[in-house]
Amino acid sequence: MWTALLIIHGLLAVALLGAITHQACSACLPARKPAASFQQRFRAVPGGGYVDAIIFLYILTFLLGAFIYPEYRVSIRVVVEQMEAWAENGAFEIKEHFAAVGMAMLPAYRFFWRQPSAENQRTRNALTALLAVIVWWNFLTGHIINNIRGFGA
Secondary structure, eight states, rough: HHHHHHHHHHHHHHHHHHHHHHHHHHHSSOOOOOOSSHHHHSSSSSSGGGGGHHHHHHHHHHHHHHHHHHHHHIIHHHHHHHHOOOOHHEEEEEEEEHHHHHHHHHHHHHHHHHHHOGGHHHHHHHHHHHHHHHHHHHHHHHHHHHHSSSOOO
C-alpha cells in the first residue's frame, strides 16, 4: 500500500512540477513576439489559467505526503541515518519546511494572480518563482531520498 501511495504522490508531484514550471516561465520570461518555436509557445501561454490547478495539485500532493510521512519517519529515515547520509537527510528536513512555507504562500499566490494589474506583476512573478523553486526542491529531494531507500526496498 505504501509503495502505491508513494507512486501516486510522485505522479501528482510531476503534474504540479509541469504546471508550475510552465506558469513560471510564462510569467517571468514572457514571449516578446508571436510564438514561432516550441520555446516561444511554451512561454506564450497565459499563466493565470494554471492557478487553480497548481493550488489543487499542491494541496493534494501536500496532504498525500503528510499521510505518507509517518511511514517515512519510522521506516525510511532510520535507515538513511544508519547509512550516515546526513546531507540527504538534512535536505529532506529542509523539504518539509519548504512544503509548509509553500502551503502558507498559496493564499497570497492566488490573490495576486486573481488581481491581474500591472502593479501586482512583480509580486505575482516573485511568488510564482518562489513556489516553483520550492516545488523543484521538494521534487528532487524526495526523488533522491526514494532512490537511496524507497518504500518496499
